[in-house]
Amino acid sequence: MHFSLIPAASTHCSPLTKCNASRNVAIPHSPSRTRHQCSLLKTILYNHRVSNALLKRRQCQQEGGPSHHAPLQAGNGQTKPSPFPSFENGINWYCYTVLGLLFLTDFTPFGSSISGGGLFALALVQWAVFMLPTVYWISQSGWPTKRLLLGENPLPNSKWLLIGSLLGVGLFAFVRTAIAIKSGVPLSEAWLSWSSQEGSSSFGLPVQRGEAADASQALELWLGTAVSPAICEELLYRGFLLAALQQPLRQPPQSDRTQPILSRTDAVLVAGVLFAATHLEPSQFWGLSLLGFGTGGVAMLSGSTLPAILCHLTYNSSAVALVLLAKGG
Numbered sequence: 001m002h003f004s005l006i007p008a009a010s011t012h013c014s015p016l017t018k019c020n021a022s023r024n025v026a027i028p029h030s031p032s033r034t035r036h037q038c039s040l041l042k043t044i045l046y047n048h049r050v051s052n053a054l055l056k057r058r059q060c061q062q063e064g065g066p067s068h069h070a071p072l073q074a075g076n077g078q079t080k081p082s083p084f085p086s087f088e089n090g091i092n093w094y095c096y097t098v099l100g101l102l103f104l105t106d107f108t109p110f111g112s113s114i115s116g117g118g119l120f121a122l123a124l125v126q127w128a129v130f131m132l133p134t135v136y137w138i139s140q141s142g143w144p145t146k147r148l149l150l151g152e153n154p155l156p157n158s159k160w161l162l163i164g165s166l167l168g169v170g171l172f173a174f175v176r177t178a179i180a181i182k183s184g185v186p187l188s189e190a191w192l193s194w195s196s197q198e199g200s201s202s203f204g205l206p207v208q209r210g211e212a213a214d215a216s217q218a219l220e221l222w223l224g225t226a227v228s229p230a231i232c233e234e235l236l237y238r239g240f241l242l243a244a245l246q247q248p249l250r251q252p253p254q255s256d257r258t259q260p261i262l263s264r265t266d267a268v269l270v271a272g273v274l275f276a277a278t279h280l281e282p283s284q285f286w287g288l289s290l291l292g293f294g295t296g297g298v299a300m301l302s303g304s305t306l307p308a309i310l311c312h313l314t315y316n317s318s319a320v321a322l323v324l325l326a327k328g329g
Contacts, residue, residue, distance in 0.1 A: 083142075083143065083144065084148070084244070084247050084251070085138075085141070085143055085240070085243070085247065085251075086244065086247050086249060086251045087245060087247050087248060087261045088249055090243075090244025090247075093134065093137075093240070093244070094241060094274055094278075097130060097236075097278065098277070098278055100129065100130070101125075101280070102280070104125060104129065119221065119223075120224070122228070123224055123228045126229065126232040131232050131235070134236060134240060135149070147243075148239055148240050149235045149236075149239040149305065150235075150239065150304065150305055150306070151302075151304040151305050151306075152304075153302065153303035154304055154306065155304070156302040156304040156306060156307060157302075160298065160301075160302035160307040161306065161310055163307060164295075164298050164302075164308060164310040164311040164314075166314075167294050167298060167314075168294075168310065168312060168314030168315035168316075168317075168318070169315070171290055171294050171315055172318040172319060175290060179287075221323065221324070222317065222320050225319075225320060226313055226316035226319075230309050230312035230316055231309055234295060234299075234309045234312050235305055235309075237271055237292070237295075237296075238271065238295050238296055238305050238308040239299075239305045241271050241274070242267055242268065242271045242296060242299065242300070245262050245271055246262060246263075246264060246267045247260055247261075248260055249261055264300055267296075267300075268293060268296035268297055269296075271292060271296050272289050272290075272291075272292025272293040272296050273289055274292075275288065275289075275291075276289040276292055291311075291312065291315055295308035295311045296308070298311055
């Protein structure tokens, strides 16, 4: 039989023991009771170890989770590049983009071609001067190129593709109607007549009255002013820039601040305004801002830039359709 010492105040008097309040007394224990106490102690220790393990696992997930705020350590002890561009990276990219566009339009032969509606020059500038260098910078920085350009859900549900397509047409109709109301032009006349001056200034599309465009000219106009800008600009603005605007000012280890500068909604609004300002056309600013808000919103909600591309494409395609009608007028 086993004995253990316990305080007398916590014992119960029995014929087997003699109670004494001033000293410890020996309480006999049966082997079964001892085994039960050992089992209970093992259970407590096991639960304690499990709780500590779960706590450590949760801390590791928070540090290396979707926020990507914790710096990654390379095998040689050096800090790896941040998985995402910072807010500062996005703003720097935008500044260089606008400065580069200003330089091209004001100090190079491309300026007259772009302003005069040179479709080949426009597409060349979009892809060779802005898109490809940005993709190269993203890859060299160690950032996920596909995630930044296409979103976290590259192939969204088909409903988002439909929403993006219809949203572009709706935004174009709204902007066109608002321009007519502001100008004091009757809506019927505004939609049935499309002057070359109004079409060029309002949507930045080359319009020349005369003979109707043939199929090759219409295809060139559509590819140069609708398809190419929709793909290129949405990948850059609703892909790269929108993702960067939702990050901290600087990523660790350059900064200890891990909170994003802008919320999701603010990032959409800021990206839309910056997108409109890039076109350097005051008359287009508010209409393009609405387009930027719409494409940014659908990209944010769907997690993909594909609905934003379709929204931009249908918006521009609606303008191209009126331009083609005007050419035959």
